[in-house]
Amino acid sequence: MTASELVALPAKEVLKRFKQKTLTPSDYLTACLSHIEQVNPQINALTAMDSDAAVKAAELATMRYAKGQPIGPLDGLPIGVKDLQDTKGLLTTHGSQRGRAYVPDADMPLVARLRAAGAIVLAKTNVPEMGAGGNSRNPVWGATANPFDANKLAGGSSGGSAAALAANLLPMCTGSDTGGSLRLPAALCGVPGYRPSVDVIAHPTRPVGWSGISVLGPMVRTIDDLLLMLDICQNADANDPLSIPAKAGRFGDITPRDLSGLRVGYSEDFGGAAVDQGIRETFKARVAHLAPHVKACVAVDMNLGDMDRVFDILRAESFVAAFDKGVQDTPEDFGPHIIENVELGQTFSLADRAWAHLEQTRILRKFNALMTEFDVILMPTVPVSPFEWTTSHPEMIDGTKMDIYYRWLALTYRGSLMGGPSITLPAGRDHHDMPFGLQLLGAVRGDEALLSIAKSVETLFAASPETARPVPDLQNIPPTQTDLRAFVTHPPIFKTDQGDESLALSTAV
Template sequence: MLDACLDRIARYDPSLNALTTFNTERARVEASASTQRWAAGRPCGPLDGVPIGVKDMQDVAGLPTTNGNPLMRGNVAEQDALIVARLRRAGAIVVAKTNVPEFGAGGNSVNPVWGATGNPYDPTRIAGGSSGGSAAALAASFLPLCTGSDTGGSLRLPAALCGVVGYRPSGDVVAHPGRPLGWSVISVLGPMARNMDDLLLMLRAIQGADAGDPLTVPTDPARFDDITPADIGGLRVGYSVDFGDLPVDPDVRVAFQARVKAIAPHVATCEPVDMNLGQMDRCFDILRAESFVAAFDATGEGSVDQFGAHVAANVALGRGLSFRDRAWAHLEQTRILRRFRERTDDFDIILLPTVPVPAFPWRQSYPARIEGQEMDIYYRWLALTYRGSLMGGPAITLPSGAGADGLPFGVQLLGRLQGDRALLSAALSLEALFASMPATRPLTPDLKLTLSAQVDLKSPVTHPPHETGTGQTIQVGSAV
């Protein structure tokens, strides 16, 4: 199996650039040992011998964790991150690291160290981010499982663009002891896979508490072992095409409404829901900037010249925050959570699009305008996903056929806070429903066409050091 993965990677990854550094020699040793265990009838765990990819923001002992930043090329990890250690204990074999935007900032996996990751369906288009390398590697069948992380949509957005499954769990599900702000639920770790069965297999290996993560508490280690598809005829589905007021490309609106129409006859209810829950964009701006200051500018005195434009923009926002801004954001997040809980009294899941625009060329950092509305900072176009992050509950993206451009179209499901089991159960049912209908069946990329495209994705990529988006100042102390 490892040889098959490495052969496919050798043939097609030069055209996609999904993977960065490789662990080939150690992987071959581990695969040989796994073969012997299986022959003896004594596998060490449920993933014994399964090749995986690890996002290049998570440590793998002996491999560099560059975060896509030139100054971190030589940052070789001494030990595995907890999520990687748990996967290894289950028998997984780390084959390679996967590409990201610099420090995970943005929805386009391009950086000055490794270059850009192309979409397996069209390598001139973005694969998404920040877990873009993982999503592309899965879609191209380089590896069966990959890790990801999510603050504003980094698991969900690339999964949708590449036609795979990305799951953002509730903050207590997968321990994240490396989170800079240990009490903040905004950033989580999660699994990515080509389908729900594979994703659940991976989730069972990585879930669980750790003393280094105060958001997690000991729970039943088998809590995800017996998840089965929900009775689709009993599902109560609420939906919103734009989270209440967001700009969404007309083609995306049409494609999403077609999915709603396809689902409606099979579920108990399928009704529009009001998702105007508060000042979600301003709230996220402050919470995100706070987390970037904690990670990159804790003293408030350092230079951000060593970072790219996106990190610098977030640090600049954070430097302008007041204590009142921070207090308001945490109060507003609490109010948003409570309003969302009221919405889910009437619905089991909330259905939304995942990405507001079709995949655009990878040389474009982000879309400057959507439906005529200017994006005032580089991540504003991710609002369909980052608004969902504010509730702290689970969210998942499922592939559902193609959009008008012929590329994968993903739908996003939001669940109740700590309602991960119910959301995963509903996702199993919707996955089966989508697979049963020709218009929504998952796609498979033709990598021979990808190979023939001959796109140069590894050219060095640089951005102005302090670009904040369109050049305007973002005033986070007032409504954005």
């Protein structure tokens, strides 16, 4: 097997070969590092790395497998961690000049669980500044490009993770999602991205602990790998009042759903969001591909309420909680998106906040009623094909002006309001020959049921060239016309520093 074939293997296959002693963690890591050296400069998905520590960790894992004594289900597997998430001893900048020398002295709980399972934290993955926005570029590391075309964006805020997976740099990465940070870049790069129900993975660094719009989640290349990672990451934490205790094997035993009895609802635009006509046509083709295999496939009205204003208020609330003091004290430390969100939050009153929580509850109850009629709701994940990464966001979609920079994420952030699970699956290519993501929404706390459906849809789509997961030609990535580090104004400082407490949060999108 060639090195390029080796790094393209799913995580479960790699781990299987470790156990069979047909592949060692050291040899696999060597292949990954060589591949990263060749490809990462073209897409800038990985930021801070600790190759020396990873090599040593892989050597220890190799010895454990030789003795038949792996320390956990991920022993020896190199992973990437989103640069909003603290990693002990590894530079964690949050894409902000305020964190360009910040080296945490402890892992965040999600990372700690993965490391305890044997995973080797090799690298951090790129993000927008403080996770604000759907384009992963920042003043510390620059921009992340799409592996299908380095002139296009990879999405955000988990853009580095999505691009790293699509380019086979790593087999498993972490992400987080408020308004689409897992789903958006996964769709744009052609990999699965899962937003679990709010109680599945403890998120004790959430700025507003009782608000469930921000969650943590896995990013991988297959649903089987997603289930493996999710089973390890599920947990409770006293500092996250919304989390619940893990149930051993909760996600490891999920089997594919029989599609013949499936009741499918679908919407092209999630209640009237702006969607490009080419994306609508691609979506309709995917629905038509699925329809003959299910019991029912019916168009549904997803206008559940004033979802945009609710999200504006709840999101702004978390930005004020996280960044208000910093913006007031040192506004020069923050980019325009952070300042814009804080200023928006300051325009809302207590009455606005009360209305938003009431409306969010009404939206949830309407969605719950809808889900008594359907097993899953389908829609596009992203309203446009990937555009140039030099553009922050689309200003116009299908004749509709975007009134704020994140409005183009309405297809994903509207689903965040219910607190339930949603997943994007790679489903072929769109009208511009770029990856197309199909979004599936499940019932609140219906994670197992949604993932069972996702396994079946993944299998069905993989059987057809039109709908199978697209794979980039990594030997011929169209090169970017603009230096990916052109936006760097405050490069990272590689030294140990205690950093600022205000960085201990994971705001996303």
